[in-house]
Amino acid sequence: MKLRKKKVLLFLLAIFLLYVLWLSFNILRFKTYKAEIKESPLEIEGVYHIHTTYSDGRKSLDEIAKLASQADLDFIVLTDHGNPNHESYSSQGWKEEVLVLAGSEVSVSRGHLVALDFELPSGNFSPNTEDAFYEIKARGGFSIIAHPYSKIQWSWGKFIEYSGIEIINGDTALKKNILASLASLPALLIKPEYAFLKMFDSPHRNLRKWDELNNLYPIYGYFSLDAHLLYRPALNLLRLHLLLQSPLSEDFDTAQHQVYEALRKGRFFNSIHAAAHAHGFRFSGEEGGKTTPMGSTAMLDSPVSLSIEAPFPFAKEIHLVHNGKMILRSTEDSISYEAAHPGTYRVEVYLTERSPLGKNIPWIISNPIFLREDEK
Ligand SMILES: [Zn+2]
Ligand SMILES: [Zn+2]
Ligand SMILES: [Zn+2]
Numbered sequence: 113m114k115l116r117k118k119k120v121l122l123f124l125l126a127i128f129l130l131y132v133l134w135l136s137f138n139i140l141r142f143k144t145y146k147a148e149i150k151e152s153p154l155e156i157e158g159v160y161h162i163h164t165t166y167s168d169g170r171k172s173l174d175e176i177a178k179l180a181s182q183a184d185l186d187f188i189v190l191t192d193h194g195n196p197n198h199e200s201y202s203s204q205g206w207k208e209e210v211l212v213l214a215g216s217e218v219s220v221s222r223g224h225l226v227a228l229d230f231e232l233p234s235g236n237f238s239p240n241t242e243d244a245f246y247e248i249k250a251r252g253g254f255s256i257i258a259h260p261y262s263k264i265q266w267s268w269g270k271f272i273e274y275s276g277i278e279i280i281n282g283d284t285a286l287k288k289n290i291l292a293s294l295a296s297l298p299a300l301l302i303k304p305e306y307a308f309l310k311m312f313d314s315p316h317r318n319l320r321k322w323d324e325l326n327n328l329y330p331i332y333g334y335f336s337l338d339a340h341l342l343y344r345p346a347l348n349l350l351r352l353h354l355l356l357q358s359p360l361s362e363d364f365d366t367a368q369h370q371v372y373e374a375l376r377k378g379r380f381f382n383s384i385h386a387a388a389h390a391h392g393f394r395f396s397g398e399e400g401g402k403t404t405p406m407g408s409t410a411m412l413d414s415p416v417s418l419s420i421e422a423p424f425p426f427a428k429e430i431h432l433v434h435n436g437k438m439i440l441r442s443t444e445d446s447i448s449y450e451a452a453h454p455g456t457y458r459v460e461v462y463l464t465e466r467s468p469l470g471k472n473i474p475w476i477i478s479n480p481i482f483l484r485e486d487e488k
Contacts, residue, residue: 131295135295135296135298135299138296138306138468139299139302139303139306141466142303142305142306142467142468144305144385144386144387144388144389145387145388145389145424145426145463145465145467146388146389147389147391147392147423147424147425147426148425149391149392149423151391152391152392153359153360154355154356154357154358154359155353155354155355155356155391155392156186156187156353156354156356156360156371157184157185157186157351157352157353157354157385157391158185158186158187158188158189158211158351158352158354158371159180159185159187159188159189159337159339159347159350159351159352160188160189160191160334160335160336160337160352161189161191161217161226161258161278161281161282161334161336161337161338161339162176162188162189162190162191162337162338162339162343163190163191163192163193163217163338163339163340164176164190164192164200166190166192166194166197166199166200166203167192167193167194167197167200167217168193168340169192169339169340169341170340170341170343171341171343173190173200173203173207173212174207175343176188176343176347177207177208177210177212178208179343179344179347180208180210180347181208181209181210182344183344183347183348185210185347186210186211186360187210187211187212187213187360187367187371188210188211188212188213188347189213189214189215189228189371190203190212190213190214190215191214191215191216191217191226191258192214192216192217193216193217193218193219194216194217194218195216195218195219195236195237196215196216196218196227196230196232196233196236196237197214197216198232200214200216201214201216201232204364204368205364206362206364211360211364211367211368211371213228213368213371213372215227215228215229215230215253217258218237218244219239220237220238220239220240220241220244221239221240221241221267222241222266222267222268222269223241223257223258223259223260223264223265223266223267224258224259224264224266225241225244225245225248225255225256225257225258226255226256226257226258227244227248227253227254227255228253228254228255228256228372228375229252229253229254229368229372229376230248230251230252230253231251231252231253232251233247233251241270242270242272245272245274254275254276254372254375254376255274255275255276256274256275256276256277256278256334257274257276257277257278258278258281258336258338259278259281259283259284259336259338260277260278260318260321261284261317261318262281262283262284262287262288263284263287271328271329273329273331274331275331275332275375275376276331276332276333276334276375277318277321277322277325277331277332277333277334278318278333278334278335278336279315279318279319279322279333279334279335279382279477280312280315280318280335280336280350280382280384280477281336281338282308282336282337282338282339282346282349282350283337283338283339283340284338285311285312285313286308286311288313289311289312289313290311292313293307293310293311296310296311296468300342304342304344304345305345305348305349305386306468308345308346308349308386309349309384309386309387309467309468309469310468312384312469312470312473313470313473314470314472314473315473315474316472319333319436319477320436323433323435323436323456324436326435326456326480326482327435327456330378330407330409330456330480330482332375332378332380332407332479333382333458333477333479334352334382335350335351335352335382335383335384335477336350337349337350345386348385348386349384349385349386350382350383350384350385351382351383351384351385351390352375352380352381352382353380353381353382353383353390353391353393354371354374354375354379354380355374355379355380355394355405355406356370356374356379357370358370377405377407377408378406378407378408378479378480379405379406379407379479380406380407380479381393381395381406381459381476381477381478381479382476382477382478383475383476383477384469384473384474384475384476387463387467387468387469387475388424388426388428388463388465388467388475390424390461390475390476392421392422392423392424393421393422393461393476393478394419394420394421395418395419395420395421395458395459395478395481396418396419396481397410397416397417397418397419397451397457397481397483398416398417398419399413399414399415399416399417400413400414404416404481405481406478406479406480406481407479407480407481408481408482409481409482409483409484410481410482410483410484411483411484411485412451412452412453412454412483412484412485415450415451415452416450416451416481416483417448417449417450417451418432418448418449418450418451418457418481419446419447419448419449420432420446420447420448420449420459421445421446422444422445422446422447422461422476423445423446424445426463426465427443427463427464427465428443428461428462428463428464428465428475429441429442429443429461429462429464430442430443430444430447430459430460430461430462431459431460431461431462431474432447432449432457432458432459433457433458433459433460434451434453434455434456434457435455435456436456443464451483453483454483454484454485455482455483456480456481456482457480457481457482457483458477458478458479458480458481459476459477459478460474460476460477460478461474461475461476461477462474462475463475
């Protein structure tokens with residue numbers, strides 16, 4: 113009897129040791145892929161959707177700004193809960209050489225709506241979604257549908273022109289997949305980026321909805337961190353890459369305008385930064401010497417030449433997506449495609465090097481280029 117108990121214990125110990133070996137091996141060989149690229153001052157990188165102690169975040173803005181600066185971020189966008197959140201709003205400025213902008217995550221009848229670039233209202237925004245949308249708009253702002261498929265879902269319905277929709281949400285992924293990725297959780301203590309990457313699952317439901325909405329009107333896709341804690345690794349997880357017309361100004365008002373302008377026009381792409389650095393990716397259209405930047409609409413008088421640049425030395429696979437359907441797949445660094453049909457064109461890039469990031473999760477998602485035949 114005693115001997116049998118001992119055998120079971122030894123067996124369990126062996127399993128545990130194997131597991132520790134397996135995890136250590138995977139953590140040790142994990143690396144974030146980086147390209148030796150001369151960084152362009154016209155491409156700036158930031159993180160969108162951060163909570164601070166102004167609402168339910170665990171760290172103060174000062175602490176977060178320090179970490180953002182260490183993570184080499186050009187800007188961060190705070191979205192503290194509030195209606196709107198006045199404290200967060202008045203904390204905007206340059207902190208630790210990071211541009212700190214603050215919108216608010218407003219709880220409305222359809223879910224959570226992120227309001228950005230608005231002038232403070234005298235009272236609260238309405239709890240009714242459509243009313244809040246128009247109030248934000250009337251105060252010069254724009255709004256983004258937050259985490260449409262998290263526990264707090266978005267209820268669809270009335271057609272109004274939201275500026276954006278979150279296509280990946282860090283907080284939702286964490287809450288939803290923490291059990292499924294239990295085996296990788298101890299990595300949080302040693303290499304948290306590894307554990308985080310393991311927690312992402314395919315965003316295809318969000319992407320399908322996004323494509324569906326883009327059939328109605330242009331709406332931009334956001335990788336949203338929705339950080340409440342673990343800021344140091346989290347700030348290295350997801351990035352927005354904005355393409356500016358001129359380098360980011362040192363003057364706060366000008367810089368703020370530059371960032372919001374790029375967001376409003378969809379001149380940005382998203383990346384999962386902890387998997388690989390995406391600086392240098394480009395997607396644009398050209399026809400008769402006229403360039404159509406990402407996020408814009410071009411008239412389809414004659415075929416528009418779409419070009420994709422992915423100058424990365426590690427293995428990746430580029431997908432060109434038209435109205436939600438993949439029409440081109442390539443592993444090249446540079447691609448061009450003659451687009452002759454109207455609709456929404458966007459790009460997904462998958463990392464095919466070894467990575468804790470699932471093979472079905474896009475590492476880069478661009479914003480679309482819209483081609484139209486008629487003047488609507
Ligand atoms: Zn929260
Ligand atoms: Zn929320
Ligand atoms: Zn949030």
